[in-house]
Amino acid sequence: MGLRERKKEKTRLAILDAAIDLFLEQGYDSTTVEQIAGAVDVSPRTFFRYFTSKDHIVLWFHDQGEEIMLETLQARPADEPPFTSLAHALRAVLSNVADSTPADTQRFLKLRRVLEEHPHLVGLSVARGTETERRLADEVAARRGVDPAQDRLTHLIVAFAMSTMRVGFDCPQSEPHDVREIVGRLEATIQLAELSLRPGWDA
Amino acid sequence: MGLRERKKEKTRLAILDAAIDLFLEQGYDSTTVEQIAGAVDVSPRTFFRYFTSKDHIVLWFHDQGEEIMLETLQARPADEPPFTSLAHALRAVLSNVADSTPADTQRFLKLRRVLEEHPHLVGLSVARGTETERRLADEVAARRGVDPAQDRLTHLIVAFAMSTMRVGFDCPQSEPHDVREIVGRLEATIQLAELSLRPGWDA
DNA sequence: TAATATATGTCAGTCGATGACAGATGACAA
DNA sequence: TTGTCATCTGTCATCGACTGACATATATTA
Numbered sequence: 001m002g003l004r005e006r007k008k009e010k011t012r013l014a015i016l017d018a019a020i021d022l023f024l025e026q027g028y029d030s031t032t033v034e035q036i037a038g039a040v041d042v043s044p045r046t047f048f049r050y051f052t053s054k055d056h057i058v059l060w061f062h063d064q065g066e067e068i069m070l071e072t073l074q075a076r077p078a079d080e081p082p083f084t085s086l087a088h089a090l091r092a093v094l095s096n097v098a099d100s101t102p103a104d105t106q107r108f109l110k111l112r113r114v115l116e117e118h119p120h121l122v123g124l125s126v127a128r129g130t131e132t133e134r135r136l137a138d139e140v141a142a143r144r145g146v147d148p149a150q151d152r153l154t155h156l157i158v159a160f161a162m163s164t165m166r167v168g169f170d171c172p173q174s175e176p177h178d179v180r181e182i183v184g185r186l187e188a189t190i191q192l193a194e195l196s197l198r199p200g201w202d203a
Numbered sequence: 204m205g206l207r208e209r210k211k212e213k214t215r216l217a218i219l220d221a222a223i224d225l226f227l228e229q230g231y232d233s234t235t236v237e238q239i240a241g242a243v244d245v246s247p248r249t250f251f252r253y254f255t256s257k258d259h260i261v262l263w264f265h266d267q268g269e270e271i272m273l274e275t276l277q278a279r280p281a282d283e284p285p286f287t288s289l290a291h292a293l294r295a296v297l298s299n300v301a302d303s304t305p306a307d308t309q310r311f312l313k314l315r316r317v318l319e320e321h322p323h324l325v326g327l328s329v330a331r332g333t334e335t336e337r338r339l340a341d342e343v344a345a346r347r348g349v350d351p352a353q354d355r356l357t358h359l360i361v362a363f364a365m366s367t368m369r370v371g372f373d374c375p376q377s378e379p380h381d382v383r384e385i386v387g388r389l390e391a392t393i394q395l396a397e398l399s400l401r402p403g404w405d406a
Numbered sequence: 407t408a409a410t411a412t413a414t415g416t417c418a419g420t421c422g423a424t425g426a427c428a429g430a431t432g433a434c435a436a
Numbered sequence: 437t438t439g440t441c442a443t444c445t446g447t448c449a450t451c452g453a454c455t456g457a458c459a460t461a462t463a464t465t466a
Contacts, residue, residue: 004412004463032452043415048454119333127326134322152374152392156399159366167358192355196363201399207432207443235421246446251423 012050013103014040019057020107023114028058028121055124058115061108062125065093066132073139082140082154083202086161087190090168094186098179105179112169112182122170133158157202164193215253216306217243222260223310226317231261231324258327261318264311265328268296269335276342285343285357286405289364290393293371297389301382308382315372315385325373336361360405367396 018039022031037044072092076085097108137158141148168186176182221242225234240247275295279288300311340361344351371392
């Protein structure tokens, strides 16, 4: 990897960290792009070359996670029930964070706090995730041998899976201390969902 | 009702209609608030006195619908299974539209087309609905006699219900011609959801 | 080292959104 | 009817997110 790429990755992370810290210090809304850029000695214009929008900072892990979900889903055996596959995809997102560098998991935990304090940002992640949700539905439809434009159950399966994810993440309770605690909550939520669903419903 | 209020309601609807038509003609993003205001001979500043944001236009029915959901939910018998109550709340939203004036249902159908062409706006509705979803969860928690801050199942119930709503609304298929067709789709989706869930799961 | 490719800063400009103030208009009592 | 009051509206100024264009600086490669 050349110097150029290393430098880019460095500023990318610097911007990310500066932004997250500012969000936690003074709130998301009252933090301007100018401040973030200033904190890492970069022009505001450059900020937008690394992140397409201010929101993009908050949705960083979300974007990343959806990519992982897609890959995991495609790697699961084709004859596995779709919801089971999706559940594994959800787990994969968190495993990825847990297996990452300490700095990365720290970013994840901090971002989670930002999302907690500004619930409306959670919706934005859904907004951005629309496209990925469609791709997940396409994949599930292919596995079920149906037309994604016609089959309601396919969309319901994906929607339920995403709901499970959100509940596992957002469920208030006390502040989680590490990623493993969040892993535990997601696992519990997945089990709860599987307990709530009729066996074979997604076949 | 005084002249003043009538006038306000009139401009409110005028702005709404002008905006919707412009969105359908030239797309959501390329329509400016200035254009909308100009189309009804009103200053841009006044636009923001009727609608808090450009998004607000699109989410108009959504806001309205969530209010109805809450009221319906509260009116359902306390011993009814929560998901059943929520399903009735979903139906109530559409009944309200169907029982409204023809002009109103037209607006509804047009707005639905706007949402279809700009999927990211669907996410915005979730963003705006975060607060209402919390209130729904509070109500469900009260009925189940649990603490909303502790009980995962409560949040899962609400999340599943909202998913059902979204799938019923957004499921592609062919363009619906009237509200009754959408009512049918929602009903089918609700039945599908109830078929997918284990009996008594939400008790 | 020269030539090329890419990253960054500066500048100008658009658009959404908000506060402040002044003028216009409906509501209401005498 | 008239005058007062509350409310609505337009104008102006301003902020902040975001984008395109262009020039400059910094890697990369031959």
